[in-house]
Amino acid sequence: MNRSRLESLIREVADFPRPGIQFKDITPVLQDPEGFQFLVAEMSDQLKSFGKIEKLVAVESRGFILASALAVRNHLSLALVRKPGKLPWKHITESYELEYGQGELSMHVDAVRENEKLVIVDDLLATGGTLEASAKLCEKLGGEVIGLQVFIELSALGGRERLGAYSLSSLFKI
Numbered sequence: 154m155n156r157s158r159l160e161s162l163i164r165e166v167a168d169f170p171r172p173g174i175q176f177k178d179i180t181p182v183l184q185d186p187e188g189f190q191f192l193v194a195e196m197s198d199q200l201k202s203f204g205k206i207e208k209l210v211a212v213e214s215r216g217f218i219l220a221s222a223l224a225v226r227n228h229l230s231l232a233l234v235r236k237p238g239k240l241p242w243k244h245i246t247e248s249y250e251l252e253y254g255q256g257e258l259s260m261h262v263d264a265v266r267e268n269e270k271l272v273i274v275d276d277l278l279a280t281g282g283t284l285e286a287s288a289k290l291c292e293k294l295g296g297e298v299i300g301l302q303v304f305i306e307l308s309a310l311g312g313r314e315r316l317g318a319y320s321l322s323s324l325f326k327i
């Protein structure tokens with residue numbers, strides 16, 4: 154496995170979930186044992202550039218898959234950023250703009266400790282709204298966001314610029 158073979162496993166699906174969206178489907182990577190292994194190893198290497206991480210923060214839904222694998226591999230604990238109506242206990246919520254309308258993300262109030270050094274993980278960066286809202290939640294809980302990490306960065310959508318205050322790493326810029 155190498156970077157270009159891994160990239161070739163990302164499936165482009167036109168007009169999903171809406172006309173005009175080029176959806177990047179990562180399920181072919183997950184279905185390939187070498188591809189999945191290689192992806193986690195590469196993201197794990199990149200994580201080192203953030204310095205001493207105390208916890209990974211996983212963004213629902215595909216971020217859960219990558220962040221879980223990275224957390225186990227690196228002996229880190231995991232906090233969850235969840236979509237509305239999923240968290241059973243006391244939580245805080247952040248609203249953010251979606252392409253059409255508003256989205257909401259939540260975290261349990263005890264998900265993050267004061268001054269804990271966090272890296273937030275998701276599968277893909279588009280406009281940056283999801284990672285920005287996730288970072289705000291972490292900061293409201295007293296955490297320190299020392300990095301953001303994604304598998305795929307859609308460079309044309311300005312997410313990196315929007316998230317300029319944070320250190321951001323991606324495996325592929327498309």
Ligand code: AMP
Nearest residue numbers: 175176177275277278279280281282283
């Ligand atoms: P954004 O908040 O605009 O950066 O969107 C990022 C979130 O939406 C991530 O959780 C992605 O999983 C999902 N997403 C946005 N655009 C795409 C796309 N073209 N293909 C796959 N997932 C996407």
